[in-house]
Amino acid sequence: MKCRKCGSKAHVNMRQHKLALCREHYLEWVPEQTERFIKKYGMFTRDEKVLVAVSGGKDSLSLWDILVRLGYQADGLYIGLGIDGGIGYSHESQRLTEKFANEHDLKLHIVDIEKEYGQSIPVLSEMTHRGKGKPCSVCGLTKRHEMNRIARDLGYDVLATGHNLDDEAAVLFGNTLTWTSEYLLRQGPVLPSTEGLARKVKPLCRFYEREMTAYCLARGIEYIYEECPFAEGSTSIYYKELLNQLENVRPGAKLIFYLKFLEARRRGDLFVEQNEAQAHLHSCPKCRQPTSAPGLCSFCRLMEKTQQLDTVS
Amino acid sequence: MTAKLILRGKEYEVRAGMTLLDALKKSNIVPEAVIATRDGEMILDDEILKDGDVVKLIAVISGG
Numbered sequence: 088m089k090c091r092k093c094g095s096k097a098h099v100n101m102r103q104h105k106l107a108l109c110r111e112h113y114l115e116w117v118p119e120q121t122e123r124f125i126k127k128y129g130m131f132t133r134d135e136k137v138l139v140a141v142s143g144g145k146d147s148l149s150l151w152d153i154l155v156r157l158g159y160q161a162d163g164l165y166i167g168l169g170i171d172g173g174i175g176y177s178h179e180s181q182r183l184t185e186k187f188a189n190e191h192d193l194k195l196h197i198v199d200i201e202k203e204y205g206q207s208i209p210v211l212s213e214m215t216h217r218g219k220g221k222p223c224s225v226c227g228l229t230k231r232h233e234m235n236r237i238a239r240d241l242g243y244d245v246l247a248t249g250h251n252l253d254d255e256a257a258v259l260f261g262n263t264l265t266w267t268s269e270y271l272l273r274q275g276p277v278l279p280s281t282e283g284l285a286r287k288v289k290p291l292c293r294f295y296e297r298e299m300t301a302y303c304l305a306r307g308i309e310y311i312y313e314e315c316p317f318a319e320g321s322t323s324i325y326y327k328e329l330l331n332q333l334e335n336v337r338p339g340a341k342l343i344f345y346l347k348f349l350e351a352r353r354r355g356d357l358f359v360e361q362n363e364a365q366a367h368l369h370s371c372p373k374c375r376q377p378t379s380a381p382g383l384c385s386f387c388r389l390m391e392k393t394q395q396l397d398t399v400s
Numbered sequence: 401m402t403a404k405l406i407l408r409g410k411e412y413e414v415r416a417g418m419t420l421l422d423a424l425k426k427s428n429i430v431p432e433a434v435i436a437t438r439d440g441e442m443i444l445d446d447e448i449l450k451d452g453d454v455v456k457l458i459a460v461i462s463g464g
Contacts, residue, residue: 088444098442107444144462254463300435300460304442314462323463331432331461 099301102338110305117302121153121290128276130288135244137161138285140234141187141195143180145303145310146249148187150291152308154247155191161247163188166233167199168226169207172316180311187308196241198233204390205397209317215392221317225389232386235376238285250289253296256341257326259348271357275349281368283376295341296327403453407434414449421445423455433461 088097090109097107108116124130131137137154141147141163154161165184170177181197188195201207206214208229212222238246255274262270276293280286291299303310318324333340351357368377371384378384383391405412405427412427420443424431434457436443449455 088446097444100444110442146462253461257463296462297432297435297460300458301442304435304437304458312458318463321463324461327461327463328430328433331430334432335430 098305099298101295101298103295103334103342113301114305117149117294117298118153118156120294122157124276124293125288125290128288130247130277130290131159131245131286133159135160136242137245137247138196138234138238138241138243139163139247140230140249141165141184142249143183143311144249145308146251146254146291146296146299148184148249148308148310149299149302149306150247150249151187151193152191152306153302154290155193162194162196162243164196164198164234164237166230167197167201168229169199169201170209170222170226170315170317174313174316176311176313176316179313183309183311196237198237200229200233203233204393206393211389211393214396215389217389223317223321226317228386228389232374232376232384235283235285236374239283243285245286245288247288247290249291249299251291251294251296251299252341252345253327253330254323255289255292256330256345257323259345260326260330261322271348271352275352281377283370283374292345293342401451403449403451403455405429405436405455405457407457408459416449416451416453418449419445420447420449420455423449429457434459 088100088107089095090097090112091106092112093109095109098110099113100107137159139147139151139154139161141151143165151161151163163184165181167181168177185195204211208226209222211229212218212225215225218224234246259274262274276289278287330341368379369381371378371387373383373387376384401416402413403416403423405414405423407429414423414426418426420436421431424434431445437456437458438453443455
C-alpha cells in the first residue's frame with residue numbers, strides 16, 4: 088500500500104477514510120486534523136490556557152504532544168491514584184508522564200490522591216464499599232473532581248482529556264443500550280463551563296484508538312502499555328471489542344455511529360431534548376462544584392464517609 | 401516456512417507467504433484491535449509475511 092501524498096510505502100491505513108499514509112505524512116496529518124476539530128467544535132483558542140489531563144497512556148500523551156506541536160499553551164495534570172496491581176501501575180505511569188514533560192520542557196502539575204485525601208483509590212473504594220468490589224467508580228469520580236478542582240483553582244480556561252473515538256463510541260453504545268437520556272444529553276466533544284465546572288474538551292474524539300497508538304509509535308512516545316489492573320473484564324472494553332468486530336466488517340461504522348449521534352443531537356432530533364430543562368444542577372455546599380441533587384456532591388459524601396470510618400477505627 | 405505473531409506474550413505460528421490480514425484472521429485476532437510492527441516498523445494488512453518474520457502486535461484497546 089502506498090502513501091496517498093507521496094507514493095512511498097504506507098505505514099498507517101485508515102480504512103474509514105480510505106486513506107493510507109507514510110510515517111512522515113501521518114505525523115503531519117494528525118495535528119492538522121486535530122486543529123480542524125478544535126476549530127470545528129469551538130474548543131479553545133491559542134490565547135487560552137489549556138490543562139491536559141495526562142495519565143501516561145497513549146491518548147493523553149499524544150494529545151499533549153499534538154497541542155504543543157500546534158503551539159497551544161498546554162500544561163499537564165497527572166493524578167496519582169496509588170494503584171499497584173503487582174506491576175507498579177501508578178508509579179510507572181507517573182514516571183513516563185514526568186519523562187515526557189522533562190524531555191519536552193513542559194509544565195506538569197502532580198496531585199497525589201493519598202497525600203491529598205489520606206488514602207489511595209483502591210483503599211478509598213474498599214472503605215466506602217462503592218463500585219461492586221472494583222475501584223473504577225471511585226477512581227472516575229475522584230479524577231473528575233480533581234481535574235475540575237485543579238483547572239478551576241489554577242485559572243485554566245479549559246480542561247482537555249485524551250478521549251478518542253473508541254472511548255466515545257463505547258460510552259455512546261452503553262448509554263444507547265440503556266437509553267440513559269441524561270448521559271446522552273451531556274456527551275459531546277465540548278462540555279461548556281457552568282458555575283463551578285470548567286469547560287471540558289476532547290480534541291481526539293474523532294480519531295480511532297488505533298490511530299493514537301500509531302501516532303505514539305511514529306513519534307517515538309513511550310507510554311504505559313500495561314492495562315490498568317482493574318480494567319480487565321470491564322464493560323467499556325467489552326463494548327470496544329464488539330464495536331471493533333463491527334468495524335472489521337463495516338469500515339467506518341464506529342465513526343458514523345458517533346458522528347450521526349452528534350448531528351442528531353445538534354439538530355435536536357434526539358427524543359431526550361425535551362428533558363434538557365429538567366437536567367438542573369445544584370451547587371455542592373462544601374466544594375461548590377455542580378451536583379445533580381441538593382446537598383453534598385458524590386465526592387464530598389465519599390470523603391465524609393471515609394473520615395467517619397477513620398474516626399471510628 | 402513459518403512466521404510468528406506475538407501479542408501480549410502469546411505466540412501464533414503462521415505460514416509464510418500469506419498476508420498479515422490472513423495471518424491475523426487465521427489466528428482469530430481482530431485486525432482493528434492491533435497494530436503490527438516488524439523490526440520496529442509499522443506494517444499493513446497487505447504485507448506478505450516471509451519465512452522467519454517475527455511480527456509484534458500491539459494491542460490498541462485501553463480503558464476501564
